Amino acid sequence: MISFASFPTVSDYSGYNKPHHPHGESDDAYMDLDADYDQTDGSRLTCPGEMLTSSQDYMRGHGTYVVDEDVIASVAGTIERVNKLVTVRATSGRYNPEVGDLVVGRITEVQPRRWKVDANGRQDAILMLSSVNLPGGVQRRKLESDELQMRNFFEEGDLLVAEVQAFFITDGSMSLHTRSLRYGKLRNGQLVTVPPILVRRLKSHFIALPCGVDLILGLNGYIWVSKHVKAAEQEGEEGFDAEGVYSNVNDDIDETTRTAISRVTNIVRILASHFVPLTDTVLTEAYDWTVDQQGGVKDLLTEDFGDALVASLVSRS
Amino acid sequence: MGSRVEISNEGGYRSDGRRQFELRDITINLAQQGQADGSAIITHGLTQVLVSVFGPREAKLRSQTIHDRASINVEVNVAAFSTGERRRRGRGDKRVLEIGATIKSTFEPVVQTMLYPRTQIDVYITVLQQDGGLLQACINGTTLALMNAGIPMLDFVCAVTGGVHSTSPMLDLTTLEENDVPHVTVATMPRTGKVALVTMETRLHVDRFEEIFRLAGEAGKVLHREMKGAVMARTSTLATAMGRQRSVDKDGDEQMHE
Numbered sequence: 001m002i003s004f005a006s007f008p009t010v011s012d013y014s015g016y017n018k019p020h021h022p023h024g025e026s027d028d029a030y031m032d033l034d035a036d037y038d039q040t041d042g043s044r045l046t047c048p049g050e051m052l053t054s055s056q057d058y059m060r061g062h063g064t065y066v067v068d069e070d071v072i073a074s075v076a077g078t079i080e081r082v083n084k085l086v087t088v089r090a091t092s093g094r095y096n097p098e099v100g101d102l103v104v105g106r107i108t109e110v111q112p113r114r115w116k117v118d119a120n121g122r123q124d125a126i127l128m129l130s131s132v133n134l135p136g137g138v139q140r141r142k143l144e145s146d147e148l149q150m151r152n153f154f155e156e157g158d159l160l161v162a163e164v165q166a167f168f169i170t171d172g173s174m175s176l177h178t179r180s181l182r183y184g185k186l187r188n189g190q191l192v193t194v195p196p197i198l199v200r201r202l203k204s205h206f207i208a209l210p211c212g213v214d215l216i217l218g219l220n221g222y223i224w225v226s227k228h229v230k231a232a233e234q235e236g237e238e239g240f241d242a243e244g245v246y247s248n249v250n251d252d253i254d255e256t257t258r259t260a261i262s263r264v265t266n267i268v269r270i271l272a273s274h275f276v277p278l279t280d281t282v283l284t285e286a287y288d289w290t291v292d293q294q295g296g297v298k299d300l301l302t303e304d305f306g307d308a309l310v311a312s313l314v315s316r317s
Numbered sequence: 318m319g320s321r322v323e324i325s326n327e328g329g330y331r332s333d334g335r336r337q338f339e340l341r342d343i344t345i346n347l348a349q350q351g352q353a354d355g356s357a358i359i360t361h362g363l364t365q366v367l368v369s370v371f372g373p374r375e376a377k378l379r380s381q382t383i384h385d386r387a388s389i390n391v392e393v394n395v396a397a398f399s400t401g402e403r404r405r406r407g408r409g410d411k412r413v414l415e416i417g418a419t420i421k422s423t424f425e426p427v428v429q430t431m432l433y434p435r436t437q438i439d440v441y442i443t444v445l446q447q448d449g450g451l452l453q454a455c456i457n458g459t460t461l462a463l464m465n466a467g468i469p470m471l472d473f474v475c476a477v478t479g480g481v482h483s484t485s486p487m488l489d490l491t492t493l494e495e496n497d498v499p500h501v502t503v504a505t506m507p508r509t510g511k512v513a514l515v516t517m518e519t520r521l522h523v524d525r526f527e528e529i530f531r532l533a534g535e536a537g538k539v540l541h542r543e544m545k546g547a548v549m550a551r552t553s554t555l556a557t558a559m560g561r562q563r564s565v566d567k568d569g570d571e572q573m574h575e
Contacts, residue, residue, distance in 0.1 A: 091467070
């Protein structure tokens with residue numbers, strides 16, 4: 001099985017987590033160290049203009065540039081090394097898409113045979129009419145009449161979940177597809193945005209919390225929190241129900257579910273403001289903790305409560 | 318000059334109690350401001366500037382897209398309450414537009430715009446308080462905000478104002494001094510020592526220029542140390558906050574395997 005390890009895991013194997021001695025020991029295999037580097041996490045930090053290493057021994061990766069055989073950092077972040085490749089991963093910044101990523105986006109424009117989607121990337125993503133499932137079967141051909149009624153499927157402002165399909169060679173913008181029953185238009189919930197770096201690549205980005213709330217963790221930092229949909233309803237039959245998939249109307253959501261959705265949304269906001277990476281375990285723990293504390297949903301947004309929540313999560317680890 | 322203000326007294330102190338080459342206090346705040354991708358609040362003494370950076374993102378107007386690199390769009394807004402005398406400066410004010418254009422041309426060669434073709438980087442600068450050295454504060458703030466937004470840059474850009482009173486050069490002028498003393502703003506890139514910007518609006522004797530220019534370059538290095546410290550502290554805070562949680566993830570995985 002091919003596994004896609006996230007960046008931090010890779011660096012664990014790269015030999016960088018071994019203890020370094022900033023002074024004295026001249027170990028040329030490693031890049032030279034400076035007293036400024038933070039070593040709490042085993043990873044080293046840098047900022048633009050810092051010399052990292054010589055370009056004769058190493059290849060430059062993202063976040064670096066070469067001048068006179070010196071590899072120099074161009075962003076502030078952690079230095080990562082895979083064999084001879086040196087990269088600097090910025091601690092903040094926009095979403096950097098990769099093929100296969102799950103993203104949540106918002107339609108910004110309807111164009112001939114395509115939609116433009118804001119997916120927090122450096123350019124708007126493109127969703128072609130040919131990469132969506134249309135009512136009347138998966139294998140159906142796209143007709144001229146479909147082109148004329150594109151707004152019946154997605155309109156400006158609609159939210160959708162999709163997968164990155166490919167990149168355009170011309171300008172590197174991403175092309176999305178929704179050719180799965182799990183993808184498509186979003187309803188019954190609300191959107192939260194967090195810094196994209198906080199969403200790691202997980203086994204599944206569709207999370208169903210025990211409290212009856214579904215989460216979609218878009219790798220672009222857009223997170224959709226919604227009412228739980230039963231798996232049977234979602235799967236549908238072969239000729240899937242177009243009304244449901246492209247519907248603009250919310251289902252009935254009862255008071256408790258609404259409260260749960262708001263609570264999860266606020267938890268995500270708190271974790272993001274404390275720069276805590278989001279995973280299903282962390283979210284579940286956080287939810288249980290807030291329920292134990294018997295705080296109201298809006299109490300979550302007070303600073304003390306947020307600090308206490310994050311402190312409890314850290315102490316548990 | 319015929320000014321009644323004493324620029325430096327017999328003891329060699331300036332009107333705010335500083336020495337000739339002394340810089341004002343600097344504070345840097347790199348916390349998240351609203352929805353901006355990167356932001357910075359920098360103060361040089363009583364001059365305070367807030368810079369927010371958005372992007373790289375899709376350009377709003379198709380005419381602004383450049384097919385092989387990102388375009389940088391700088392908008393400066395001077396708050397009416399920022400000066401002693403309350404005065405509204407509109408968006409079309411020539412002084413304000415000029416500051417914006419200067420900052421844009423300073424950063425175009427420093428930001429690696431060719432990595433992001435057909436996009437736009439928006440820099441919004443809000444001047445909250447001004448007491449001299451407006452351009453230097455704007456440039457330093459923009460450097461920090463761009464770095465905070467994770468936009469690749471060749472180096473820091475550190476700007477400082479230098480002036481000359483009769484024959485003695487001085488650094489980091491206040492409004493009071495800027496009104497009386499010929500001054501020049503110099504922005505340097507400390508790694509290579511290259512100069513990104515030299516600008517002046519007053520007349521300065523050519524014999525004095527070199528001395529001030531060199532001094533401003535030295536002061537740039539001091540500023541670089543401060544700015545780098547702030548950027549590293551911010552990066553370190555974020556990295557530890559994320560690293561702390563990594564152990565939680567591992568616990569979660571183990572539970573799942575059991």
